[in-house]
Amino acid sequence: MYTKFQQHLTDELHSLKDAGLYKDERVIVTPQKADIRVSSGKEVLNFCANNYLGLSDDKELIKAAKEALDERGYGMSSVRFICGTGDLHKKLEKKISEFFGTEDSILYGSCFDANGGLFGALLDEKDAIISDALNHASIIDGVRLCKAQRYRYANGDMEDLEKQLKLAQAQRYRIIASDGVFSMDGNVAPLDKMYELAQKYDAMIMVDESHSAGVVGETGRGVTELYNLRGKIEILTGTLGKSFGGAIGGFTTGKKEIIEILRQRSRPYLFSNSIPPMVAAAGIKMFEMMSSTNELQDKLHRNTKYFVEKMKAAGFDIKPTQSAICAVMLYDAKLSQVMASRLLEEGIYVVGFYYPVVPKGQARIRVQISAGHEKEHLDKCIAAFTKVGKELGVIK
Numbered sequence: 001m002y003t004k005f006q007q008h009l010t011d012e013l014h015s016l017k018d019a020g021l022y023k024d025e026r027v028i029v030t031p032q033k034a035d036i037r038v039s040s041g042k043e044v045l046n047f048c049a050n051n052y053l054g055l056s057d058d059k060e061l062i063k064a065a066k067e068a069l070d071e072r073g074y075g076m077s078s079v080r081f082i083c084g085t086g087d088l089h090k091k092l093e094k095k096i097s098e099f100f101g102t103e104d105s106i107l108y109g110s111c112f113d114a115n116g117g118l119f120g121a122l123l124d125e126k127d128a129i130i131s132d133a134l135n136h137a138s139i140i141d142g143v144r145l146c147k148a149q150r151y152r153y154a155n156g157d158m159e160d161l162e163k164q165l166k167l168a169q170a171q172r173y174r175i176i177a178s179d180g181v182f183s184m185d186g187n188v189a190p191l192d193k194m195y196e197l198a199q200k201y202d203a204m205i206m207v208d209e210s211h212s213a214g215v216v217g218e219t220g221r222g223v224t225e226l227y228n229l230r231g232k233i234e235i236l237t238g239t240l241g242k243s244f245g246g247a248i249g250g251f252t253t254g255k256k257e258i259i260e261i262l263r264q265r266s267r268p269y270l271f272s273n274s275i276p277p278m279v280a281a282a283g284i285k286m287f288e289m290m291s292s293t294n295e296l297q298d299k300l301h302r303n304t305k306y307f308v309e310k311m312k313a314a315g316f317d318i319k320p321t322q323s324a325i326c327a328v329m330l331y332d333a334k335l336s337q338v339m340a341s342r343l344l345e346e347g348i349y350v351v352g353f354y355y356p357v358v359p360k361g362q363a364r365i366r367v368q369i370s371a372g373h374e375k376e377h378l379d380k381c382i383a384a385f386t387k388v389g390k391e392l393g394v395i396k
């Protein structure tokens with residue numbers, strides 16, 4: 001059997017390569033930070049990590065993790081409900097609730113698991129999920145694992161959402177599901193209008209704060225801070241793998257009965273291992289840091305504003321952004337790849353995206369800004385973009 005299957009896989013891999021869709025991995029040999037070295041020995045500035053607050057190599061977090069490693073050991077060797085709940089897990093859940101202004105929180109191995117284990121635990125075929133068309137793969141999979149009726153609305157399109165909500169009146173309970181920040185454009189979900197529609201059409205809301213937590217809102221509390229809706233959204237999910245230190249782990253936070261049911265029924269929570277104590281300890285430290293000072297959030301906002309203004313002044317076409325994601329529009333797939341590899345030669349690590357990751361004719365380079373970037377890093381990036389942009393005729 002395998003000989004035939006092997007040929008099948010080899011053909012698939014060839015066609016991925018022919019279509020330019022094969023993903024190669026670049027190997028980093030330093031900690032994750034603004035200036036990294038890759039295995040070829042090349043030193044580059046990193047502008048494509050989700051390390052928004054620059055915490056991936058933070059000394060305080062490393063220290064907290066090391067102490068927990070000594071005091072609580074390496075792993076839990078259990079799921080939470082058997083013998084995998086440590087005091088640090090409980091404390092981190094409390095910190096998450098305080099940070100988001102919610103009633104209770106539940107940890108997962110990842111946000112992919114948080115989303116995957118959410119809907120099926122709460123809804124059945126009598127209910128409805130109304131989902132933004134550009135939602136993250138983990139929300140899409142979570143919806144697929146649930147028997148609820150599915151409705152879809154165009155990205156951030158409130159007229160379309162209203163239309164779908166009218167159709168969904170046929171069902172018993174309704175949840176509107178959306179990313180907080182959409183990762184390809186950097187736009188924020190219009191939560192204020194979503195909230196109005198949810199009130200009008202008797203629906204609940206779920207927001208995935210993965211790209212917005214730590215970033216959006218004056219103190220980085222995410223989209224509920226931005227729209228002044230703290231404590232009003234029934235369900236938030238998020239990751240510890242982006243702004244919040246970048247290691248691993250996810251969570252759902254919100255109404256306490258929802259969290260309680262998830263502890264009873266959510267499959268990735270019941271059937272997958274607890275996060276390591278050191279990750280929980282570093283997470284606790286991280287929330288304490290973020291609550292005691294607004295330094296990192298302020299720096300991220302300053303950096304993003306500076307970068308976007310300078311890039312626009314240089315003549316680049318930048319998608320309107322309300323996050324730390326800056327999409328430099330090129331529209332041409334080939335150009336996005338050529339430009340990204342020229343930028344790498346200039347010491348700037350960024351990635352070009354094109355169809356099917358973004359719509360046809362919407363190719364771009366996505367730049368992700370971090371509080372870990374210093375002004376000289378930003379200036380070097382802008383200078384490289386300007387040089388390569390002129391060379392390739394993107395700007396004059």
Ligand SMILES: *Cc1c(COP(=O)(O)O)cnc(C)c1O
Nearest residue numbers: 110111112136208210239241250
């Ligand atoms: C990154 C991301 C996830 C996945 O988070 P992990 O913790 O890495 O599994 C889920 N949802 C959104 C919107 C994301 O951007």
